[in-house]
Each structure stands twice: as C-alpha cells, then as structure tokens.
Amino acid sequence: NAGVTQTPKFQVLKTGQSMTLQCAQDMNHEYMSWYRQDPGMGLRLIHYSVGAGITDQGEVPNGYNVSRSTTEDFPLRLLSAAPSQTSVYFCASHEWRGSTGELFFGEGSRLTVL
Amino acid sequence: AQRVTQPEKLLSVFKGAPVELKCNYSYSGSPELFWYVQYSRQRLQLLLRHISRESIKGFTADLNKGETSFHLKKPFAQEEDSAMYYCALSGSSNTGKLIFGQGTTLQVKP
Numbered sequence: 001n002a003g004v005t006q007t008p009k010f011q012v013l014k015t016g017q018s019m020t021l022q023c024a025q026d027m028n029h030e031y032m033s034w035y036r037q038d039p040g041m042g043l044r045l046i047h048y049s050v051g052a053g054i055t056d057q058g059e060v061p062n063g064y065n066v067s068r069s070t071t072e073d074f075p076l077r078l079l080s081a082a083p084s085q086t087s088v089y090f091c092a093s094h095e096w097r098g099s100t101g102e103l104f105f106g107e108g109s110r111l112t113v114l
Numbered sequence: 115a116q117r118v119t120q121p122e123k124l125l126s127v128f129k130g131a132p133v134e135l136k137c138n139y140s141y142s143g144s145p146e147l148f149w150y151v152q153y154s155r156q157r158l159q160l161l162l163r164h165i166s167r168e169s170i171k172g173f174t175a176d177l178n179k180g181e182t183s184f185h186l187k188k189p190f191a192q193e194e195d196s197a198m199y200y201c202a203l204s205g206s207s208n209t210g211k212l213i214f215g216q217g218t219t220l221q222v223k224p
Contacts (some may be wrong), residue, residue, distance in 0.1 A: 033212075042217045043210060048211060059213075101204050103160070105158040
C-alpha cells in the first residue's frame with residue numbers, strides 16, 4: 001500500500017517553462033488536494049478535488065491548473081513557471097465523506113524556478 | 115474568513131521542560147481543529163484532533179472556543195519531539211478543505 005505518491009521529488013525549471021507534478025493515491029479517497037509550503041507562510045491550499053471530474057480553487061490558485069479524470073490521479077500543471085512558484089509542493093488525500101479529517105500526504109516535490 | 119495563526123516561528127526548549135505551541139483560529143461556525151507534525155525527512159502526518167480528545171506521544175490540545183485557541187502542550191519535552199508543527203482547521207464538511215497555520219519549529223535541546 002503506497003499511499004500518496006508524488007513525482008518528481010526534485011525539479012529545476014527556467015522561467016516560462018511548463019511542467020506537471022504528478023500525484024497518485026491507492027486508498028480510493030474521494031478528496032485530493034495540492035498545497036505549497038513556503039518558509040513563514042506554512043501550507044497554502046492551491047487546488048482541491050472532491051471527486052473525479054470535480055475541482056475547485058484554494059487560496060493560491062493563480063498560475064496552476066488541475067484536473068481529476070480518475071479517483072487515483074490529481075496532477076498539478078504549471079503552464080508558465082515563475083520564480084515565485086519556487087516552493088515545496090505537497091499532494092494530500094482523505095476520504096472526505098465520513099472523514100475524520102486526517103489528510104494523508106505525499107513526500108513532497110521541491111521545485112526551483114530560475 | 116477562516117484563518118489559523120501560529121504566532122511563533124521557532125520554539126526552543128531544553129529536554130524535560132514543558133512545551134506549549136500556540137494556535138489561534140478565526141471561524142464563525144463550529145470548527146474541527148487538528149495538529150499535524152513533520153519530522154525531519156518524513157511526511158507530514160496527523161498528530162491529534164480535538165474531537166478525539168486524545169493524548170498522542172504525550173501531547174494534548176484543548177479547544178477553547180471562548181479564546182478561539184487550540185494550543186498544543188506537553189509537560190516534558192523529549193529530543194525526538196523536535197519537528198515542524200502545524201495547526202489546521204476544517205470549517206466546512208462540504209468541501210473537506212483544511213486550512214493550515216504558518217507552522218512552528220520546535221527545537222528540543224539536550
């Protein structure tokens with residue numbers, strides 16, 4: 001049981017490049033989300049999804065796109081990377097309905113935009 | 115607006131000393147509060163939730179609705195408690211969103 005798997009773990013981009021951070025979970029959780037972690041700012045919600053085909057914006061959605069075509073996968077796309085998107089990104093999931101509120105996190109993806 | 119505030123970026127104590135990590139929240143309804151912990155080179159994980167009223171690894175946290183606080187306490191800190199601690203709020207069961215505070219790094223010195 002792998003839980004939440006994120007790839008890649010590390011990535012360096014140049015300004016203007018695009019990329020996709022992958023996230024997959026094998027717990028059949030309905031709810032998935034993406035956070036970014038910055039010093040002094042804590043974890044901020046980027047986008048989230050409460051099921052396949054349903055996504056919504058979090059606190060800091062600008063510059064990011066998401067889709068949820070399956071229950072298992074929730075990729076995060078950066079269309080045109082900017083230095084302000086240098087951060088550590090975490091994907092998380094939980095059951096949502098009947099949930100105890102426990103989020104299960106991936107190991108994180110460290111992104112540097114030059 | 116929903117908000118979680120952790121006023122201390124860094125809390126440094128000696129082993130055996132009491133620990134209190136502060137968390138204040140802003141929410142108009144009945145929130146669910148959580149503490150998450152991130153040990154070095156490990157995933158962020160749930161430490162405890164207010165609804166369970168449990169003690170995990172010697173830590174406890176009481177929800178004080180009057181003061182809108184959910185401080186994390188431990189009477190005697192251990193070196194292995196050194197980690198980043200996040201307070202989080204779930205204010206709406208319809209979305210499942212968790213709002214996190216800024217985080218507090220706890221450093222327990224020998």
